[in-house]
Each structure stands twice: as C-alpha cells, then as structure tokens.
Amino acid sequence: MIDPTLIPIAASDLVAARSQMAFTLGFHIILASLGVGFPAVILIANYIGLRRNDDVALGLAERWSKVAAITFAVGAVTGTVLSFEFGLLWPEFTARYGDVFGVLFAIEGIFFFLEAIFITIYIFGWKRLSGWAHFWTGVPVVICGIGGAFSVVAVNSWMNQPQGYELGPDGTATNVDISQVIFNEAVPYQVPHMILAAYLVTCFLVASVYAVGMLRGRRDRHHRIGLLIPLTVGCILAPIQFAVGDTAARQIASDQPIKFASMECVRETSTDVTEYIFGRCTDEGVKGGIAIPGFDSFLVGFSTDTEVIGYDTVPQEDQPRNKTLLHWAFDSMVGVGSALIALGIWFGFVWWRRRDIPKTKWFLRAVSVSGIATIVALESGWIVTEVGRQPWIVYEEFRVEDAVTDAGGIWYTFIGAVLLYTLLGIAAIVVLRSMARRWREADSAEGRELEVPYGPVEKPPAIGGTRG
Amino acid sequence: MSEPDAVAGVLLVGITFYAVFGGADFGAGFWSLFAGRGERAERRRQLVDWAIGPVWEANHVWLIFVLVVLWTAFSVAFGSLFSTLFIPLTLAALGIVLRGAGFAFHRLAPGPRERSVARALFGIASFPTPFFMGTVVGAVASERVPIGNAAGDAVTSWLNPVSLLTGALFVATGIYLAAVFLVSDSRRAGDPELERDFSRRAIGAGLVAGALALVGIFVFRADARYVFDGLVGEALPLVILSAVCGLGALVLLHRDARRGARELAVGAVVSVIWAWGVAQFPYLLPQVLTIEKAAGAQNTLTEVLVVFAVAVLLVLPSLAFLYTLSQRGMLEEEDEAPPPTGA
Numbered sequence A: 001m002i003d004p005t006l007i008p009i010a011a012s013d014l015v016a017a018r019s020q021m022a023f024t025l026g027f028h029i030i031l032a033s034l035g036v037g038f039p040a041v042i043l044i045a046n047y048i049g050l051r052r053n054d055d056v057a058l059g060l061a062e063r064w065s066k067v068a069a070i071t072f073a074v075g076a077v078t079g080t081v082l083s084f085e086f087g088l089l090w091p092e093f094t095a096r097y098g099d100v101f102g103v104l105f106a107i108e109g110i111f112f113f114l115e116a117i118f119i120t121i122y123i124f125g126w127k128r129l130s131g132w133a134h135f136w137t138g139v140p141v142v143i144c145g146i147g148g149a150f151s152v153v154a155v156n157s158w159m160n161q162p163q164g165y166e167l168g169p170d171g172t173a174t175n176v177d178i179s180q181v182i183f184n185e186a187v188p189y190q191v192p193h194m195i196l197a198a199y200l201v202t203c204f205l206v207a208s209v210y211a212v213g214m215l216r217g218r219r220d221r222h223h224r225i226g227l228l229i230p231l232t233v234g235c236i237l238a239p240i241q242f243a244v245g246d247t248a249a250r251q252i253a254s255d256q257p258i259k260f261a262s263m264e265c266v267r268e269t270s271t272d273v274t275e276y277i278f279g280r281c282t283d284e285g286v287k288g289g290i291a292i293p294g295f296d297s298f299l300v301g302f303s304t305d306t307e308v309i310g311y312d313t314v315p316q317e318d319q320p321r322n323k324t325l326l327h328w329a330f331d332s333m334v335g336v337g338s339a340l341i342a343l344g345i346w347f348g349f350v351w352w353r354r355r356d357i358p359k360t361k362w363f364l365r366a367v368s369v370s371g372i373a374t375i376v377a378l379e380s381g382w383i384v385t386e387v388g389r390q391p392w393i394v395y396e397e398f399r400v401e402d403a404v405t406d407a408g409g410i411w412y413t414f415i416g417a418v419l420l421y422t423l424l425g426i427a428a429i430v431v432l433r434s435m436a437r438r439w440r441e442a443d444s445a446e447g448r449e450l451e452v453p454y455g456p457v458e459k460p461p462a463i464g465g466t467r468g
Numbered sequence B: 001m002s003e004p005d006a007v008a009g010v011l012l013v014g015i016t017f018y019a020v021f022g023g024a025d026f027g028a029g030f031w032s033l034f035a036g037r038g039e040r041a042e043r044r045r046q047l048v049d050w051a052i053g054p055v056w057e058a059n060h061v062w063l064i065f066v067l068v069v070l071w072t073a074f075s076v077a078f079g080s081l082f083s084t085l086f087i088p089l090t091l092a093a094l095g096i097v098l099r100g101a102g103f104a105f106h107r108l109a110p111g112p113r114e115r116s117v118a119r120a121l122f123g124i125a126s127f128p129t130p131f132f133m134g135t136v137v138g139a140v141a142s143e144r145v146p147i148g149n150a151a152g153d154a155v156t157s158w159l160n161p162v163s164l165l166t167g168a169l170f171v172a173t174g175i176y177l178a179a180v181f182l183v184s185d186s187r188r189a190g191d192p193e194l195e196r197d198f199s200r201r202a203i204g205a206g207l208v209a210g211a212l213a214l215v216g217i218f219v220f221r222a223d224a225r226y227v228f229d230g231l232v233g234e235a236l237p238l239v240i241l242s243a244v245c246g247l248g249a250l251v252l253l254h255r256d257a258r259r260g261a262r263e264l265a266v267g268a269v270v271s272v273i274w275a276w277g278v279a280q281f282p283y284l285l286p287q288v289l290t291i292e293k294a295a296g297a298q299n300t301l302t303e304v305l306v307v308f309a310v311a312v313l314l315v316l317p318s319l320a321f322l323y324t325l326s327q328r329g330m331l332e333e334e335d336e337a338p339p340p341t342g343a
C-alpha cells in the first residue's frame, strides 16, 4: 500500500519539512565526515613523511590538506543552513527543548571555531613553519573534529534517549541536568559509531581515488602510498565499527524496541524469531529475502530463546511507517560493513604473505567502489536512526507533527535546496577534479601554488614602487 | 545584573562581532563586484581576496554563535522569530550558501570564465544576507514578531518601512566598514594609489550610511516608537558617541590621516548596536517579550555563561593569533617581498 503522506499533493508541509531536513543533513554529513576524518589521515601522512624523510608522503599530505580546505568550506556553509533549519523547520522543537540540548551546540561552536582557525594556520604553515612545529598545528584540528562530532551526535542520541530534564505543566523543560543530557544512554554507542564512520568514509574515499588512478595505469610511488595509507587505516577500523554497530543494535532492541522491530520487520512479539536479509515487510510477514530461522533472536540475546518485541505492541500511529525502507537501509549498512571487513582480510592476507598490494585488478576494482559503498552505509545508518525514531522527534515524548513550522511554502524551499545543493555538489566535484588535473600536469611545481580558500593568498602587486 | 540579562549581553557581544567582522566581509564582496574595469580593478579585487582570505570563515562562525545562544537561552523567542520571519531568514541562508560557494571556488575554478562567474556570484550574494538580517532586526524593533509558531504576518512582518530601512542600513554599513578596512589593507600592501582609492570610497559609503541613519530616525519615530524613545532616551549618549565617531572617521579619511580611522569607524558601528540594545532593554522582543520572561531553564543559562567564558579563554587568543599572523603578512606566499615596515 502506498503511504498517503508520501504523495506531495495531498500532503501537508510536514513531509516537505522532513524531506528538506533529511536531504540537507544527508548532504552535510558527507562533508562533515571528511571534516572529521581527513585531518587525521593527513597528519598520518605528514608524520610518515617527516619520520622517514619521505617527500612523496609529505607531498600527499600537503595536497590532501588543500582538498580538505574545499570540503571544509562547503561543509561550513551546509552546516550553517542546518542551524537555520532548526528554527525554520522545527520551531516548536527548538522552542520547547532548546534549553535542554542547546548547550551541546554551544560546545560544538567552540570546537568549530578552533577547527576553522587551526586549519587555516596548518594550510598556510606548509610554507612558513618548520616540519614538526607545523605538524603540531594540525593536531588541534583532529581533536576539534572529534569534539565537534561528539557534541552534535550527542544531541541526536539525546533525541533517541531523552533524559536529564523535567517537563513543566506548560510543556517547557525545567531542571536541566546537563551532564545527564550530554552523557545520555545512546551516546556510548552512537558517538563512537559515527566517529568511526567518518574515518571509514574518509579512508575508503581517498583510497578509492588512488585505486582508480592505478587502474588507469598510474602506478607510481605517489599512487601506491596514496592508496596504502588510507586503506590500511580503514581496514583496521572496519572490524571495530562492526563490533560497535552490533552493540548498538542490541542496545536498541532493549531501549527502542519499536525501532528495532521495524528495521528487522518483526510484527509480533515472540521467541525464535527469523532473521530476514532484505525482503519486503508486509502485514502478512516478510515477502522474499533470505530467511535464517531463529537468528534474529540469537543476535539480540545470543540464544534462539530470546524474546524479540514486535511492532504491533504499539498502535499503528506510533510506529514508523516505512518499514521496508528501514529494513533495507539496515541490511545495506551491515552488508557494506561486512564487505569492508572482507576487503581488509584480503588485503591483510596478501600483505602478510608478499608485502605487497594484491596483484589482481579485481582488488583495485573493489577498492575503487569502497568509497561510494561506505557513503551508502553512512546514509543508510542515518535513515535507520532517523526514520526508525518516527513518529517521534524526541523519542516517546514529542511528535514530529507537533514540532513542525506553521509557515507555508516549505515545498518551495525544499525544491530550492535540492537544486542549490545539486549545483554546489557539481561545482565542488568539478573544482576538485580540475585541481587533480593541474597537479598531475605540473607535478608539484605549479600544483603547490593552487590558492585554496584557507590557504595563503598572493599579495596584490604594488604599482609605483613606493613600498612602505 | 540578573543572569538572563548577562546572557542577553553575551548575545549582543556575538551580534556586535558578527556585524563588524561579518559585515565587513559582506561589504568586501561589494567592492570586489564594483571594482571597476581594467588593471586597477584587478588589483582592487586582489586586495579584497588578500584581506579576507584567511579570516572569512572565522568571521562567519559568529553567526553560528548568535543562533546557538539564541535558541539555547531564549528558545521561545528563537522559535517565534524563525517561523514568522521564515522568508527573510531563508533568503539570508541562501545568500550564505551562494556567497560561501562563490568565495571558496573563485580562485580554483578550472578556467578564467568559471573563475569570473564564481567571483561575480561571491559579489552578488554578498547583498542578501546583510539585507535580510537587517529586515529581521527591523521586524523585531517594530514589534511585528508575536510569540508563537508563525504567529506574525509572513510578509508584512519584514516588508515594511522600518525593516527595509534597517536592511539598507546593514548593507551600507558593511560596505563602509569594508572600505575603511581596505584602506589599512592597501597601506599594508604598500600601495598608496589603492589607499587613496579606498579612502575616497570609504568617505562616499560613510556619507550614504550616515544619510540612511538620519532617515532612519524619522522612520523609527513613526513606526518603532518604543525603540525610538529608547534611542533618544537612555541610549542617547551612545547614539551621540556613534555620530561623533562616524564624523571623526570621515574627517580622518578626508585628511589622509594614517591612524585612527579604522578604530573610529568600528566605534561608530559598535556604539549604535549597543544603543539599540540599551534602547529595547528590558525587552528581547520590544513590548512583546522581556529578557526575563524569554529566558529558558536556569541551569542552562549558567552553562551558557560558562561555555562563553571557556570560549573567550580558548577562542579569543587563537583568533588574535590568526589576525596577527594575517595582519603581519604571514599568510602570504613565501617568495613575496616582506611586508613594508614602519607602516
């Protein structure tokens, strides 16, 4: 059956507001992940370059930092839009709970401020500072990225597990206990999972760029190191991500059972629940997909006797609507996570035997798609979190339809946002590609002089010779 | 001073920084767009790039700061503002995206044509944000934002004489500040010709901004009575200070005086912002919502103040470090001649 609220003409502005929020967040999160992950990868290359006196690694670090300047700038403007949207789309949410979660954003603001300052210093420092001093100016950028991610994701965790305040008679929050808000129960798994995801996205995306280059026959040392550094880090982190995600799933089964039931398509509460891989969720059970009897119960409690709560324990209006979407999103994320681990095992095994990258082209092909696949996992994970929390904006307390703005015209702003961001994305890709081309053409000579948004700028030429 | 008042003060500090540094950034877009033609124009544009390149993003974070403090400490006011003023705030955000994109790409785009398109975008998109922010301030000052979800009029709340005038004033002030800053930047770049250029432009922009402010007196008197009464009442000393600073800056610029013009111009803008704050005290939204009433949970206010203190301790030194590096010409290419000394 088609969900009537998904048909634009019949729908209220709520659907538009949710679509706009999801779209702009989904765009920002890719750049945000690069903002969190890239500085660390750059510093690793920088460290290797300094330690081993390796000019290739240093050159990579310098170029990557210029790429990061672009993604950082686009991340900043799209992030600013999100701050506006908290008021433009969800004024009732902010009006009611702003004083509960707001301090976290204030903390985030400090991190971003410092991040913006130190990334500028790091990028121009390539010319002006000595090796290790320069390296150390990059360290605050890494720390601030992690701190910023913590603050924002903690807000989202709090929306999933609200705590640390009381609701007054008029519905406004009082008695806010900030440490309870910051360290709410979803933080221990959501925050590490997101930070790891940011690192994975960066690592596999960068590795995939060099894998494509190698497939095109560019097999110099530059490409080899450009592939090896991020790929190694990514392959080490992938299994950790799996363990954290698995913990998250079990935690959700107990804390947000309806979300869990919806993403696993469990209608009725029972034991010995079958796990379905893909398939369509319907009221008569799952259609299609691969069934593994008893496995869902096993995943939740390590025994097929474990009881799994079904979604029909709550009325339909309290359940997420789009269960098939949730189910597919969850399975895609786990699928990508498992595939990344397999890639790591392949890489690790061959490296252990021959100290080399696997020779077959299939390996490079696999690495080439890993970047996009990781982004698919990132977006899927957020769909699980956000759509799975529906219809609640604050879990089991405040509904999305009560949070939305009464201002009209959201469909127009949503369409505008889609057009605008599409152009922004295309422009960013065009610019990055042309930077790469210019770097290749003028290897290092001119390439180093590219003027990036945070980088050094040439002084205007003085005319008339009267300097000073 | 009560805690809510202290937080409102923090908010006003953020607004001040954004108006001065962010405003000058926007104004620089104007001077890049209207740099004229030919080789001189190219140098003017390069000067703009050189001056704002290293600091444009940091300047911008002040806006985030203002938004966050507003929704954390005065949540209800935030919700009311953003739902009633949906249209101008959306357009302001649009300006931020376009301008940021234009600036980020304009030196890197693949070809000269793309580069000039990006630069034109940067220039044109420098108008909407300060203008629509100004209309928002005008809506607040003229008491057109009631409490509630989109409770005010979606259009007339910001499409009225007070809002339009305030918007124009914001744009003009940014342009004026930018020109004054560029005078000192030309001096740092060792280019007396550009210095004279921008002095002349700063005087022109200053006169326009001053004229708008004069017109504003009458518009506010007609339609924003509470704020007007405050401006000619307890805030009068600040208004006078602003006028004196503004005139002083013009005189110095006219006389080609080397120092002081920048400080006086900033002083003129800062004192008018604080005059506005004093004039509408004790209200956050004049005659609609007092600061006291608007304030959220009490411990949250304390935490906002603590976070602000930490920010001052951590961010201000870093920011000062960055501005110093940039003012000393440390953010230039290595092979460029060292900056002139004794300037």
Ligand code: HDD
Pocket: A153, A160, A186, A189, A190, A191, A193, A194, A196, A197, A198, A200, A201, A241, A242, A244, A245, A246, A248, A249, A252, A333, A334, A335, A336, A337, A338, A340, A374, A375, A377, A378, A379, A380, A381, A382, A383, A384, A385, A386, A388
């Ligand atoms: C690179 C991306 C990536 C990868 C490989 C994985 N995840 Fe993930 N996952 C995310 C990226 C992500 C995310 C986008 O970052 C989410 C959204 C919210 C969050 O904090 O992390 C997320 C959320 C998320 C949630 C929902 C949390 C909530 O609703 O509060 C669960 C249950 C899992 N993940 C489980 C897993 C499992 C079992 C994986 C096995 C490999 C896995 N994830 C791999």
Ligand code: HEM
Pocket: A018, A019, A021, A022, A025, A026, A028, A029, A090, A093, A152, A153, A155, A156, A379, A382, A383, A386, A387, A389, A390, A392, A393, A400
């Ligand atoms: C950054 C990655 C994120 C993505 C990709 C994402 C995705 C989404 C999606 C898909 C929706 C729409 C849900 C629906 O269809 O009903 C949504 C809604 C929302 N998200 Fe997120 N989200 C992210 C992070 C966050 C964070 C960190 C916060 C908060 C601090 C947040 C707050 C919200 C709010 C307020 C809504 C609107 C209400 C709702 O529909 O639940 N999101 N987001």
Ligand code: HEM
Pocket: A025, A028, A029, A031, A032, A033, A034, A035, A036, A071, A072, A073, A074, A075, A076, A077, A078, A079, A080, A081, A082, A083, A112, A113, A116, A145, A148, A149, A152, A153, A194, A198, B060, B061, B064
């Ligand atoms: C509702 C959700 C979100 C909001 C309101 C938001 C807000 C913002 C804002 C205002 C900025 C610009 C700061 C500046 O000017 O430098 C920004 C940038 C950034 N955001 Fe978000 N953000 C959200 C989600 C996320 C998430 C989920 C993450 C992380 C994991 C994240 C990580 C970043 C990072 C690292 C930057 C710095 C720019 C960059 O590196 O690309 N944000 N965000």
